[in-house]
Amino acid sequence: MPVSTRSQIVNQGRNATSPEQWTRSRTRSDQEQQNHANLSMRNPHHGLKEKMKALTLLYEQQKQASAALKNQTSSRFEEHNHRLRTHPSVELQGSCKKEEKESTKPPSHVMRENTIPNSTITRTYVLPQPSIHDAKENLGVGGSDRILSFSSCPRKANEPSNRVVARKLSMGPEQKGNEVTRNNNVQELEKLETISERPSLGGGSRILVFVRLRPMAKKEKEVGSRCCVRIVNRRDVYLTEFANENDYLRLKRLRGRHFTFDASFPDSTTQQEVYSTTTSELVEAVLQGRNGSVFCYGATGAGKTYTMLGTMDNPGVMVLAIKDLFSKIRQRSCDGNHVVHLSYLEVYNETVRDLLAPGRPLVLREDKQGIVAAGLTQYRAYSTDEVMALLQQGNQNRTTEPTRVNETSSRSHAILQVMVEYRVKDDAKNVVNRVGKLSLIDLAGSERALATDQRTLRSLEGANINRSLLALSSCINALVEGKKHIPYRNSKLTQLLKDSLGGSCNTVMIANVSPSNLSFGETQNTLHWADRAKEIRTKAYEANEEIQYMPESETDHAKLLLELQKENRDLRVHLARQQQKLLTLQAQSFAVHASPTPSSVTSLLTPPSSAQPNEKYKSRSSFLSGNCFTPESKKKGADEAVKELRRTVKALEAEIEKMKKDHTSQLKKKDDLIRELSRKSEKPVEGLRGEGSKRVVTRASLRSKEPSTGELKSPSHRFRSPVPTAKKRSFWDITTANSPSIASLNGRKTRSHVISEPVAVPSMLLQPGFARQKTDCLR
Ligand SMILES: Nc1ncnc2c1ncn2[C@@H]1O[C@H](COP(=O)(O)OP(=O)(O)OP(=O)(O)O)[C@@H](O)[C@H]1O
Incomplete structure (x- = not known):
């Protein structure tokens, strides 16, 4: 052949x-x-x-x-562009046209090294450190591998939430043929649209993830570092790992990864562009009573603080959000009242500190609003300038230290919270109260100990920063995998971010990356977690709105007022009656249970016009006269009166006991005296008796003659009047002067007087005959 x-x-x-x-x-x-x-x-x-x-x-x-x-497709593209011109991300594209032109081409110096020109071979990148999650990434649904080049970011509604996305690196649209190119163009347009329409799945919303690349730093240029990150189409991030120049065996082996995010910002993107794409929508939502969170995540020196705070010339997201918020409030000032409160805290070495009023560490507590730092200062702010001043003050208190990587490295996580309360009257004249909270979070840098400083305090800080970021990644993993238990409690940071990650909140994550190949590891790590965070879905949320229903007209209002006043008056009268009843009952129980002394009873019941006004009475009368306006205070007053009465009863009982003792001793003395006297006068008395002219009556003889009713056992009965009509005295007898003894006491109605003046008691000892006999005997 x-x-x-x-x-x-x-x-x-x-x-x-x-x-x-x-x-x-x-x-x-x-x-x-x-x-x-x-x-x-x-x-x-x-x-x-x-x-x-x-x-x-x-x-x-x-x-x-x-x-x-x-x-063929360019005409369709033009049409779509026109439609999208209203969205900030499109403006962002327009302003960076030059960059865009460049980036639609296959990646130049970085990706050229990865591509094989004039070839249709699609090459799969080898990942340097395939973690467990990376391994999972290659498992498609049902176990089949799938090549996803650009469609992984906005998820479709019917996709399962915890689906693991299979992702293999392709060489870019052009190498995949015409069909792929056309599909990608359409997908790009669809994706740009979905940035403005926050995907809402199952009532919840996905965390939006953005990546920002910072420019190459002077230091990095000086050491000859190469750019390893390339942003294509404002969405795709290509990461390339260059082989070590001294590693001759692997010199031609290049590794890289491809990620897709909601939007990616090249190093030329302005602060305003970043703000309007990521945060401006959240500010609007906060004004409508929803919660929003923005947090920057990335390695140390990757540009988190620059993105969040910025500089005086280029203010960052925090500053722009506050300015925007106040300008929006000003525009709406005519339709309601807005109140803005502000707090600023940091988490440093696992302690929470108030940046606006530094002092003791704050304790985190969980209440109805979620996790809150107890005792955190809430400033009411009226203007942007005021907030700026507060921010500056807070930043001065923030912990920053120079590290080998960053001159002004933030060693703490800082959280600025802006609470906007909005009150407005709706058409039905009901008061609508909405509260929205915006949390702006600048995290400390994720870092390796070697990259910063291994010594002393820095290493401790680094360990704590890593600890909290590790806890953050565990939470992200648990949320993505749909686990029931999310380990928020593992660190202070995750506790504070609980709302943002798993609560009812619109959340935005900005992943900051450095372009330098020297930071390849950190950049890959940041992009990995940012990619994971895309899968997190926050809870379904509704605006924090409260409606207070108001009466329909002024007349209704007046009617309601009158009704309430009447009800109040009736209640007061009822209360006064009850108190009177209570007092009467107290007095009765006092009369039944204790043997009353006229003095104390009169002191209780004598009217204020009495000759001897009593302090106790005074206090009760003031209580009854209605000085206490609230039902509580009246009840308290009644309790006081009861206590007072009880005390009086006790005092009276003690007095009675004392008197009884006195009387017993007096009686004893008198009996002795009588006995002695009768002994002395025994003879003459006998003689007299014999004469039958006179009778000597001793107490003992008298006692034996008395009918044994059993009533005379008590010594006090010895003072009872022998008058046959005399009935047993009662409390009311004393007060109504029924008692025969009282009649002989010159109008003095105290029991003490009855006792101290034995004359008042018509005792046998004082009978005129006896007295005479006595004198006779003595003679
Ligand atoms: N987009 C950017 N444009 C210009 N300069 C930037 C940009 N991003 C960061 N920088 C500069 O890079 C340096 C480091 O940035 P920054 O302090 O924000 O890093 P960081 O991520 O907050 O670091 P750390 O975690 O250590 O606090 C700063 O000097 C900052 O001005």
Whole structure:
């Protein structure tokens, strides 16, 4: 079988003089070529050059076809662009046209190293450190691998929330043929639209993830570092790892990864562009009573603080958000009242500190509003300037230290919270109260100990920063995997971010990356977690709105007021009556349970006009006269009165006991005296008795003669009046002067007087006959 070489074919073509000849020779050469191809298929080591030539030819043909298709789609593209011009992300594209033109081409110096020109071979990148999650990434649904080049970011509604996305790195749209190119263009447009329409799945919303690349730093340039991050189409991030120049074995082996985010910002993006794409919508939502969070995540020195705070010339997201908020409030000032409160705290070495009023560490508590720092200062702010001053003050208190990587490295996580309360009257004149909270978070840098400083305090700070960021990544993992338990409690940071990650909140994550290949590891780590965070879905949320229903008209209002006043008056009267009843009952129980002394009873019941006004009475009368306006205070007053009465009863009982003792001793003395006297006068008395003219009556003899009713056992009964009509005295007898003893006491109605003046008691000892007898005896 004749074997023709490539040079022969070329020569045959060249030597052809007429078109027929040329066609003939061409057909022949094609046949020859076919034979060659077959041959080379059978023997892979044969004719490599021919194979290359064939491939080049094929590539050229595809390129032409692709160009033709591009022309067809360009008109459609224009139309879509016109529609999207209203969205900030489109403005952002327009302002960076130059960059865009560049970036629609295949990545230049970075990606060129990864591409094989004039080839249709799609090459899969080798990942340097395939983690568990990376391994999972390659498992498609149902176990089949799937190549996703650009469609992974905005998820479709019917996709399961915890689906693991299979992602292999492709060489870019152009290498995948015309069909892929056209599809990508349409997908790009769809994706740009979805940035403005926050995807809402199952009532919740996905965390929006953005990536910002910072410019190469002077230091990095000086050490000759190369750019390893490339942003294409404002969305795709290509990361390339350059082989070590001294590693000759792997010199040509390049590794890289491709990620897709909601939007990616190249190093030329302005602060305003970043703000309007990421945060401006959240500010609007906060004004409508929803919660929003923005947090910057990335390695130390990657540009988080620059993005969040910025500089005086280029203010960052925090400043722009506050300005925007106040300008929006000013625009709406006519339709309601807005109140803005502000707090600023940092988490440093696992302690929470108030940046606006530094002092003792704050304790985190969970209440109805979520996790709150107890005792955190809430400033009411009236203007942007005021907030700026507060921010500055807070930043001065923030912990920053120079590290080897960053001159002004933030060693703490800072959280600025802006609470906007909005009150407005709706059409039905009901008061609508909305509260929205915006949290702006500047995290400390994720870092390796070696990259910063291994010594002393820095290493401790680094450990704590890493600890909290590790806790953050655990939470992200648990949320993505749909676990029931999310380990928020592992660090203060995750506790504070609980709302933002798993609560009812619109959340935005900005991943900051450095372009330097020296930071490849950190950048890859940041992009990995940012990619994971895309899968997190926050809870379904509703505006924090409260409606207070108001009466329909002024007349209704007045009616309601009158009704309330009447009810109040009735309640007061009722209360006063109850108190009176209570007092009467107290007095009765006092009368029943204790033997009353006239003095105390009169002191309780004597009217204020009495000759001896009593302090106790005074206090009760003031209580009854209605000085206490609230039901609580009245109840308290009644309790006080009861206590007072009880105390009086006790005092009276003690007094009675004392008097009883006195009387017993007096009686004893008198009995002794009588006994002595009767002994002395025994004789004459006997004589007298014999005469039968007079009788000596002793107490003892009298007692024996008395009927044994059993009533005279108590010594006090010895003072009872012998008058047969005298009835047993009662409390009311004393007060109504029924008692015969009282009649003889010059109007003095106290029991003490009755006791101290034995004259008042018509005792046998005081009978006139006895007195005379006594004097006789003495004689
Ligand atoms: N987009 C940018 N444009 C210009 N300069 C930037 C940009 N991003 C960051 N820089 C500069 O890079 C340096 C480091 O940035 P920055 O302090 O914001 O890093 P960081 O991520 O907050 O670091 P750390 O975590 O250590 O606090 C700063 O000097 C900052 O001005």
